[in-house]
Amino acid sequence: xxxxxxxxxxxxxxVPALPLAGSLVNGALALVAPGAKRAVSLVxxxxxxxxxxxxxxxxxxxxxxHPAAPLVVxxxxxxxxxxLQVAFALQLDQLSAVMxxxxxxxxxxxxxxxxxxxxxxxxxxxxxxYLNLFVFFMLTLVLGASxxxxxxxxxxxxxxxxxxxxxxxxxxxxxxxGKKAFIVNRIGDFGFLVAMMLMFWHIGSLDFATVFPKxxxxxxxGGPVITAITLFLFLGCTGKSAQIPLYIWLPDAMQGPxxxxxxxxxxxxxxxxxxxxxxxxxxxxxxxxxSATVAGVGALTALFAATIxxxxxxxxxxxxxxxxSQLGYMFLGVGTGAYAAGIFHLTTHAFFKALLFLGSGSVIxxxxxxxxxxxxxxxxxxxxxxxxxxxxxxWTAALMWIATLAIAGIPPLAGFFSKDExxxxxxxxxxxxxxxxVFWGMGLGAALLTAFYMTxxxxxxxxxxxxxGDREREQLHEAPPLMxxxxxxxxxxxxxGGALNIPPLLGGGARxxxxxxxxxxxxxxxxxxxxxxWALVGSAVLVAALGMVGxxxxxxxxxxxxxxxxxxxxxxxxxxxxxxxxDELYDAIVVRPVLWLSREVLWKFxxxxxxxxxxVNGTAAVSRAVGWVGSRLQTGEVGVYVVLFVVGVIxxxxxxxx
Amino acid sequence: xLLQPALTVSxxxxxxxxxxxxxxxxxxxxxxxxxxxxxxxxxAFVAFAQQLGVAGQIFVFFVMAVAAAEAAVGLAIILxxxxxxxxxxxxNINLLKG
Numbered sequence: 001x002x003x004x005x006x007x008x009x010x011x012x013x014x015v016p017a018l019p020l021a022g023s024l025v026n027g028a029l030a031l032v033a034p035g036a037k038r039a040v041s042l043v044x045x046x047x048x049x050x051x052x053x054x055x056x057x058x059x060x061x062x063x064x065x066h067p068a069a070p071l072v073v074x075x076x077x078x079x080x081x082x083x084l085q086v087a088f089a090l091q092l093d094q095l096s097a098v099m100x101x102x103x104x105x106x107x108x109x110x111x112x113x114x115x116x117x118x119x120x121x122x123x124x125x126x127x128x129x130y131l132n133l134f135v136f137f138m139l140t141l142v143l144g145a146s147x148x149x150x151x152x153x154x155x156x157x158x159x160x161x162x163x164x165x166x167x168x169x170x171x172x173x174x175x176x177x178g179k180k181a182f183i184v185n186r187i188g189d190f191g192f193l194v195a196m197m198l199m200f201w202h203i204g205s206l207d208f209a210t211v212f213p214k215x216x217x218x219x220x221x222g223g224p225v226i227t228a229i230t231l232f233l234f235l236g237c238t239g240k241s242a243q244i245p246l247y248i249w250l251p252d253a254m255q256g257p258x259x260x261x262x263x264x265x266x267x268x269x270x271x272x273x274x275x276x277x278x279x280x281x282x283x284x285x286x287x288x289x290x291s292a293t294v295a296g297v298g299a300l301t302a303l304f305a306a307t308i309x310x311x312x313x314x315x316x317x318x319x320x321x322x323x324x325s326q327l328g329y330m331f332l333g334v335g336t337g338a339y340a341a342g343i344f345h346l347t348t349h350a351f352f353k354a355l356l357f358l359g360s361g362s363v364i365x366x367x368x369x370x371x372x373x374x375x376x377x378x379x380x381x382x383x384x385x386x387x388x389x390x391x392x393x394x395w396t397a398a399l400m401w402i403a404t405l406a407i408a409g410i411p412p413l414a415g416f417f418s419k420d421e422x423x424x425x426x427x428x429x430x431x432x433x434x435x436x437x438v439f440w441g442m443g444l445g446a447a448l449l450t451a452f453y454m455t456x457x458x459x460x461x462x463x464x465x466x467x468x469g470d471r472e473r474e475q476l477h478e479a480p481p482l483m484x485x486x487x488x489x490x491x492x493x494x495x496x497g498g499a500l501n502i503p504p505l506l507g508g509g510a511r512x513x514x515x516x517x518x519x520x521x522x523x524x525x526x527x528x529x530x531x532x533x534w535a536l537v538g539s540a541v542l543v544a545a546l547g548m549v550g551x552x553x554x555x556x557x558x559x560x561x562x563x564x565x566x567x568x569x570x571x572x573x574x575x576x577x578x579x580x581x582x583d584e585l586y587d588a589i590v591v592r593p594v595l596w597l598s599r600e601v602l603w604k605f606x607x608x609x610x611x612x613x614x615x616v617n618g619t620a621a622v623s624r625a626v627g628w629v630g631s632r633l634q635t636g637e638v639g640v641y642v643v644l645f646v647v648g649v650i651x652x653x654x655x656x657x658x
Numbered sequence: 659x660l661l662q663p664a665l666t667v668s669x670x671x672x673x674x675x676x677x678x679x680x681x682x683x684x685x686x687x688x689x690x691x692x693x694x695x696x697x698x699x700x701x702a703f704v705a706f707a708q709q710l711g712v713a714g715q716i717f718v719f720f721v722m723a724v725a726a727a728e729a730a731v732g733l734a735i736i737l738x739x740x741x742x743x744x745x746x747x748x749x750n751i752n753l754l755k756g
Contacts, residue, residue, distance in 0.1 A: 634754065634755060635752060635755055636751075636752030636753060636754040636755030637748065637749065637751075637752050637755075638748050638751070639680070639683070639748055639749070642679055642680060643680060646676065646680065
């Protein structure tokens with residue numbers, strides 16, 4: 001496991017340093033010259049393109065070596081504290097290679113899109129400063145060679161997420177959404193910290209290169225310690241990657257600018273949990289209970305979030321729940337042990353979900369401009385106010401249809417291969433552990449719902465009659481090329497992304513799987529017979545087609561009315577529209593008790609009575625009482641003083657003489 | 659020789675002085691009682707000087723000198739208090755009461 005010193009790879013720091021420099025420059029510009037939009041765009045987008053180029057060079061070099069061990073580049077000793085030796089070191093291996101390419105590549109496209117989307121915003125420079133900072137932390141997260149370095153990135157992306165969700169912080173709802181994301185993520189981060197401490201306690205190191213090889217000997221397989229460590233790690237993942245029970249922040253995170261939703265809350269940051277589980281595959285392999293939990297929670301989240309997405313009207317909320325659901329798939333994959341499949345889905349999802357979000361951003365941009373032109377105050381994100389947009393925005397509509405087909409799992413688009421692989425792996429695991437048949441069933445059900453709600457979104461947004469309003473209709477225009485350009489690139493990636501990892505069954509070489517083999521190990525999943533595999537593929541495609549056809553048949557965009565005229569939902573629809581009342585439930589069992597405890601006990605009793613009353617005012621009262629007693633002795637009468645003097649002398653003399 | 663009776667008289671005088679200081683209220687009487695205690699000490703010094711050498715008698719001179727100075731200052735203070743308050747009863751002089 002000795003680090004291989006390679007001269008060019010010592011320049012690995014350039015990859016994260018570029019966005020950091022961009023962030024500093026843009027931050028300075030935001031303070032000094034917020035109007036210098038040309039310079040901001042040049043720096044903001046430029047550093048990302050350069051970072052992508054640097055990452056590509058590094059990965060090319062890695063590909064030539066294709067080493068079995070990660071290439072670790074040690075920069076400086078960061079935390080030399082007794083036994084705890086943490087170096088600031090970056091490592092590049094096949095897994096982080098995939099991640100840095102996704103982060104910088106999709107990130108660069110989204111930065112370009114942002115130039116168009118945010119152009120009229122007064123906080124333009126601040127926006128790019130945050131966005132660049134996010135990319136820096138994300139790269140630190142995926143390149144870190146130890147848990148603490150990774151944790152720095154982990155916390156940093158959380159900070160940037162908070163800053164960008166509350167980017168338009170003058171509106172209370174946006175600030176609240178940012179706060180919610182931050183607080184919910186704290187719970188997950190607590191899990192991460194506990195896991196790190198347990199690991200240090202039992203292994204004495206936090207470097208990946210030390211922990212993973214030692215884990216097999218240090219922990220009994222399936223023992224309580226390793227189970228606790230992996231479950232705490234997974235708690236961190238549920239926070240960052242929005243899984244049950246901590247998924248509630250992600251839909252609210254849509255209050256941020258739409259490109260942020262695309263980059264942070266769909267394509268990259270939220271996949272950090274999947275990356276963490278894949279990175280710690282050596283640990284999860286030792287803890288079957290934790291692995292089953294990961295897979296189970298993933299499958300449940302996939303299904304649960306998909307049901308909520310069925311009844312949301314806000315176009316971005318549908319996509320948010322869809323993201324939660326797709327992240328559930330990834331966890332089902334990595335929990336099953338099919339790390340390559342999980343990372344594959346992560347990659348393809350980054351393509352098509354970024355495309356969907358940017359497409360919705362382009363739609364919202366057009367809607368917003370239309371309403372702005374006529375000074376109407378309608379909701380620019382409500383699908384009930386859209387309809388028929390394909391006529392005015394053909395590019396966006398066509399590209400979003402590609403992404404919809406991909407996420408629904410229609411071959412030969414990217415989503416089909418990755419989703420199918422996860423479901424196949426889960427089914428194969430079912431032969432040994434029947435619980436996985438249930439997980440597979442849930443995943444299949446989620447696939448049906450995914451096809452349904454995505455078709456619903458497309459139908460209501462782009463087809464049927466237009467409900468925007470008579471005067472607004474003429475104002476709806478396709479987005480400028482600066483925004484449709486990245487969409488086209490992502491569309492191509494969505495079309496061809498599946499080629500990364502075509503399974504042998506379909507005549508491919510499973511290239512991504514082989515590429516990742518040094519990190520994830522050779523997939524242990526039992527190979528099912530070709531007949532069963534074909535049946536699985538067939539059922540997945542059938543289910544996807546069923547969902548789409550069902551949506552096309554059942555939903556009537558003609559009958560929709562604009563949001564302000566819409567009747568209230570009833571029955572099951574209301575339950576789904578209200579998101580199963582989970583927010584209300586959390587409010588009742590967590591938020592309110594905490595607030596009550598803070599107000600009634602901590603404030604009114606502990607602070608007002610104990611701290612202020614007993615300690616602060618109590619000290620003053622004791623001093624005053626002692627002073628009062630002392631002042632009683634000062635009678636001013638010489639006789640009393642003399643008596644006391646004599647008594648004192650007698651006491652002293654008596655003590656000395658004795 | 660005369661040590662035992664002399665010390666007894668000295669003790670009695672000293673006790674009288676202490677009691678006078680403690681019990682009387684008139685400043686002049688208290689002042690005289692203080693003098694009484696000083697003289698009780700002088701008597702003890704003289705009595706011991708018979709046996710232990712002349713140092714005790716030298717101390718007596720010192721004490722008498724200090725007592726004279728004290729009498730001058732003390733009587734002056736009492737006189738000033740009397741002029742100010744028209745009384746030398748210590749019970750009424752309690753300006754320093756806390």
